[in-house]
Amino acid sequence: MANQILSEICCYYCTEMDDIFSRLLSLTSCITCRVIEFIEDLVLRDVIRLLKDSEINSSCKQPKIGTCTGFLDRDGIYLEDLSFINSGSEIVNRNYSRGVHFVFKGLTLLISFFDFAWRSAIETWRCIGYHKGCVHARLQSIVSRVLRTLNGSSDDIGWLQASPEMAPVEDGSARFLELLQETRNGVHKLPDSFVYLLIPGLFSNHGPLYFVSTKRFFSKMGLACHIAKIHSEASVEHNAWELKQYIEELYWGSGKRVMLLGHSKGGVDAAAALSIYSQELRDKVAGLALVQSPYGGTPIASDILREGQVADKETRRIMEFLICKLIKGDIRALEDLTYEKRKEFIRKHKLPDNIPLISFHSEASVGPGVLATMSHIAHAELPWLPRILNEDADDDAIFAARKVPVIVPVSAAMAITALHLRLRYGEKSDGLVTCRDAEVPGSVVVKPDKKLDHSWMVYSSWKKEPTEPDACEMCEALLTMLVELGKRASK
Incomplete structure (x- = not known):
């Protein structure tokens, strides 16, 4: 103004x-x-x-x-x-x-x-x-x-809730906590009549353990679970086309409908696939759970790439070098998450009404102890290590000895950015996505009762707490709730 x-x-x-x-x-x-x-x-x-x-x-x-x-x-x-x-x-x-x-x-x-x-x-x-x-x-x-x-993004955060034409949301946190407790008690309700597709988010290609533990957890229960092999640094429309092909391949190969769970940009890509190719995927997708996804946009991407601000051209050149040159991605992968692009896309492409939707968002902790939290994101192999340790070891021992965990302070970085968003805009966030921007209109909103940063759902903490639920159990509870929503809608 x-x-x-x-x-x-x-x-x-x-x-x-x-x-x-x-x-x-x-x-x-x-x-x-x-x-x-x-x-x-x-x-x-x-x-x-x-x-x-x-x-x-x-x-x-x-x-x-x-x-x-x-x-x-x-x-x-x-x-x-x-x-x-x-x-x-x-x-x-x-x-x-x-x-x-x-x-x-x-x-x-x-x-x-x-x-x-x-x-x-x-x-x-x-x-x-x-x-x-x-x-x-x-x-x-x-x-x-x-x-x-x-x-900055003061006028854009939460614009979906301010739009009068957007459908209201429903709070499903209480039911989610009940299902999560049942899952922790050994009650597993996920049917094997669906194929479960996990869709990773931005920069997932550079974290080899992205969704790996969740996929292994579902596979042990005898469920057909896959991780979508997409280029995480590609544009939203490009990934929407790849997901459409992937879903059709799974559907025609198994004869089962597909349950989608997308994390971060993966949820945005999945929603774009359902919006653009709604006719082709109408009977092939049973539901979509968006986990910490910037469906309305994110202030981080907007503040970096906003035109007309101080040093906007220099900042864009730096990001183009990092994304396009260094990691061989597409700058549109980050640009599509800005408020300007999300407004343009959502007003042009609407989500179908016949597909159950869940919006999961959380708030990151900004306490001083979080700055020392480390996340296990990958393994590094050291081929010379087994020969030094034991020459008579079997193949499994040799393979295990070669694996060295890669530890990165992801949670510390999320705590810093969450504190930045709290001080600058007064908004709760998981470090990258504000809670209001993660709520999809017409969906069932799930808010956990513990503080979780943006990477908690896909990367395991180096120090696990046995008394607390892990990411695999939360994903199972979300998908179980999504199955219930589908049954309720079909009645």
Whole structure:
């Protein structure tokens, strides 16, 4: 709002200044021309009057008796020949006219000089006004960029809930906690009549343990579970097409409908597949659970790639280098998660009404102890280690000895970003996605009773707590609840 008011004031100010300058220039030009014409008329009129007076005086001094050219002196004596006096009078008149001409030329030069000085002053003033306008426009641009940077995503967070055409959500947290407790007690209700597809999120290709423990957990229960092999750093529309092909392949290969569980950008990709290809996937998908997905967008992506803010071009070049050059991805993978792109996509593509939806979101802990939390994201193999330890070891022992855990402080990074979003916008988040942006209109919203960061559902903590549920049990409870929603909708 401040940007709009400032822009309107500056435009009005510049327009009024340009109008004043143009009118002032026209007025000064008109006055200058009138003054010059007035002075010229005065000088010419005086010259003509002087010339007439000189002619009258000449004619009065000549005798009027006959054709005599004589002249009477003061004593009445008539002089016969005074032609030298007439010739002298002509010389005086000629010199007088020449002097008047010189005076006229001098006045003309003086007027021309004043005209030149006035025009130079006008041009100088116009040049100063132009440079003043340039400086003002530059200052306006700087102020606008600073205000846009300071405002950030304040006006965009939670825009889905503010839209009157969006369907309301239903709170299913209580039922989820009941199912989670049953799962921890050994009661497993997931039927084998579905194929369960886990869809990873952004940068999942660089974390080999992404959803691995969850897939292994489902496979031990005899369920058909797969992890979608998609390019995590590709655009949303590209991944939507790949998921559509993947779902159709699973459906026609097994004859079972597919249950989708997408984490982070994986949930956005899955929702895009159902929105764009709703006719093709109508009878092939049984439900979708979006886990910590920025369905409405994320302030992290928007604040990084927002145009019109301070150092926007430099920041975009850095992100293009990191995503496109370093990890061989597509900048649109991050750009599609901004509020601007999500608004454009959601208004163009609507989710189908006949598919059960669950929105799962959480809040990250920002306590000091979280900064020391480490996450196990991958294994590194050391082929030379078994020979040093034991040459007679079997293949399983050798393979286990080669695996060295890769530990990264992911939770610490999530705690820092969650604290940043809390201090800057006053919003609860898991470190990357705010709680309000993760709620899909028309879905059943699930909010756990413990603080979980954005990576908790896919990466296991290095220090596990046996008394607390893990990510595998939460995913099972979510999918069990999704099956119940499907049964309730079919009645």
